[in-house]
Amino acid sequence: MTFHAAPSDGPIEAAQRSPMRRGACPSLSAPMMTGDGLLARLRPEKPGFALRELMEIADAAAVCGNGILEITARGNLQIRGLTAQSVPVLSQKIADAGIAIAQGLAIETPPLAGLDPADIADAVSMAERLHMAVSAHQPPLALAPKLSVIVDGGGQVNLGAVTADIRLRAVRINDEVYWLLSLAGTEITASRIAVLEDAAVVPAAMDILKNLAAIGRDARARDIVGAVATRWASAFDLDAIPPQMAAPSSAGIHDLGNECCILGIGLPFGQIHARALCTLLEALDIVGATEIRLAPGHALMVLGIAQDRIAAAQALALGHGLRAFPRDPRNHIAACAGLGACASARIDTRAVAQMLADTAPTLLDGSLTVHVSGCAKGCAKPSASGLTITAAPTGYGLVVNGSASAQPTAYIDENNIRTALAHLDKLVSERKQGGESARSCLTRLGADGIRAAVQQG
Numbered sequence: 001m002t003f004h005a006a007p008s009d010g011p012i013e014a015a016q017r018s019p020m021r022r023g024a025c026p027s028l029s030a031p032m033m034t035g036d037g038l039l040a041r042l043r044p045e046k047p048g049f050a051l052r053e054l055m056e057i058a059d060a061a062a063v064c065g066n067g068i069l070e071i072t073a074r075g076n077l078q079i080r081g082l083t084a085q086s087v088p089v090l091s092q093k094i095a096d097a098g099i100a101i102a103q104g105l106a107i108e109t110p111p112l113a114g115l116d117p118a119d120i121a122d123a124v125s126m127a128e129r130l131h132m133a134v135s136a137h138q139p140p141l142a143l144a145p146k147l148s149v150i151v152d153g154g155g156q157v158n159l160g161a162v163t164a165d166i167r168l169r170a171v172r173i174n175d176e177v178y179w180l181l182s183l184a185g186t187e188i189t190a191s192r193i194a195v196l197e198d199a200a201v202v203p204a205a206m207d208i209l210k211n212l213a214a215i216g217r218d219a220r221a222r223d224i225v226g227a228v229a230t231r232w233a234s235a236f237d238l239d240a241i242p243p244q245m246a247a248p249s250s251a252g253i254h255d256l257g258n259e260c261c262i263l264g265i266g267l268p269f270g271q272i273h274a275r276a277l278c279t280l281l282e283a284l285d286i287v288g289a290t291e292i293r294l295a296p297g298h299a300l301m302v303l304g305i306a307q308d309r310i311a312a313a314q315a316l317a318l319g320h321g322l323r324a325f326p327r328d329p330r331n332h333i334a335a336c337a338g339l340g341a342c343a344s345a346r347i348d349t350r351a352v353a354q355m356l357a358d359t360a361p362t363l364l365d366g367s368l369t370v371h372v373s374g375c376a377k378g379c380a381k382p383s384a385s386g387l388t389i390t391a392a393p394t395g396y397g398l399v400v401n402g403s404a405s406a407q408p409t410a411y412i413d414e415n416n417i418r419t420a421l422a423h424l425d426k427l428v429s430e431r432k433q434g435g436e437s438a439r440s441c442l443t444r445l446g447a448d449g450i451r452a453a454v455q456q457g
Contacts, residue, residue: 028091028101031082035343036066038082040090045100047113047124048293048303051281056097058281062274064090068341070271073334073380074148074162075111075294080341105134105141105209106148108159111250111295115303116155117257121170121177123153126201133202134209141213144220149205152244157254160187160244162296163383165212165221166205171195171241180241181232183208184222187244191225194232195241250299252326253310261310263289263302266323269335269350270298270380280320287313297331299323329357329364335372336380345374346391355418356389360425363387367437371404378404386439389417396420400442400450410451420454427453 026032031040042057049057057077061069066081082090094101107130109123110116130149134141147165152158154170167182167190179201182190196204208228212219248254251266265280272280281292290304305313317324323331333356336342338349349372356363356370363370368386371378375391381403388399390408396417397408412420427449432441442450 026078027103028087028094029103031087033343034080034337034341035339035345036068036081036337036341038084038087040079040082040087041072042077042079042094043102043106044077044294045102047109047111048291048301049099050291051285051289053097053099054292055278055281056099057094058274058277060090060093060097064093067274068271069274069277070337071267071294071298071300072270073296073298074108075296075299077294080337105131105143107131107134108148108150108162108164110152110155110157110159111293111299111301112155112157112254112256112262113153115256115260115262116153116157118155119170120154120172121179121198123151123170126168126179126198127151130202130205133206137206137210141209142217143209143213144217147212147220154244156245156248157295158187158244158247159296160247162186164190166208168196168201168205169244173236173241178236180238181205183225183228184220191229192238192241193225193229194234195236195238247296249326249331250295250297250301251323251328251331253314254301259307261305261307263305263310263313263317263324264295264299265302265317266297266299266328266331268321268323268330269333269353271337271350272322276320280317280322283316283320284313287316289313329361332364332366332368333357333370333372334381334385336374336378338372338374342374342379344377347372347374347396349374349380352389352396352417356421359418360421362425362429362432363438365438368439368442373404376405386442398424398450398454400447409447410454412454423453423456424450 026039026041028040031038061067061079064082064086065079068080070078107127109127113123149166150159150164152169163186165184169180171178171180179196181193181196181204183193184190211224250264252264254262254264284302287309288305289302293301295301314324333353335349335353339345339347353372371381371385371388373390384401384403386401388404390397390404392411395414396412398410399406400409428438428441
């Protein structure tokens, strides 16, 4: 039996009645209801924004929403605090500014694709070919809203840590360029399927997408890994292909050679107010910035600044309270929107995250990501973290080497969180053995040692 929605049941009305939707991907045409209103997520159609374009979006966000902008862990732009009446206005303002927003299947390329001298192949061109094939398919493919494809040219600033349903990475074998096809995961966790010649990439990806569409709108690549793997025979030993090198922190100066430097600026815990963003962009314009590319790790990649002015721009960003250096401890904290912004959140995640950065620097040595989650869903980092701080019925739960939904290792009273974090940081600082990381130390200390530290008076 087929059910049809009433004519008045548009995407905005549906969002307003379904604040707890899972598996949804908010957009201008289908925003998602959150604790502070409707949320829309935008992906630029081209690799980046001109400074003027991003200022136009920030101004529109201030008028149509609550002024809060976010860059997601995947490098998408989110506008918060919208209403059913203001969403069409926002959409029109963006259109009037001549800003093209990507529609349909999310096909992601590295933020510096086309500029990274370590690139093996042109990821942007391959992504465009795949997007054209998807758009031209009739009937249109009905795919899961969160289904994503990564096309990675194999450069240094890569998307190896980003999860995707379909991964295509350029590799060089015997001085020839091929594409490694993997499914369902990051560079490390995804299942390797085949090595493809250039001409076979789009047909192979389309074959997988059509199979997913045939299963239904909830189908994800993890559901067909086994079936796809049995259909492909590779002349290459897939296990012999070296893993992709870990990408450097988005925050900091990226020297691409030939006097070309890119400044990566991270938003503290992924969020900035529209007025603050406009002020920053105006200052970056003065030092020569020409283009902004959104990047994983809640970051902006700033292009166009001359090499002799890049350090001044970096200091300028730090002065605006942003993450501009690889060693900034805030680089290693993942925090969700939190209380007031999300209907599910029960704690002020950003306040806790800043408290963590201020009181527990030993924990933030880069060996683990500390995840601060407003509820058990763990949206900011669904996978396990070295340390997770999550909401509990009477305060906070502390999970070691687990996700926000795991059973906490210890519970902390809501009035004692700062003291507990300070005690835990001191314990790790005192117990770390020579060369040992914070993650290894926490694992070695175990549940009993950690519980004793955070629950002491």
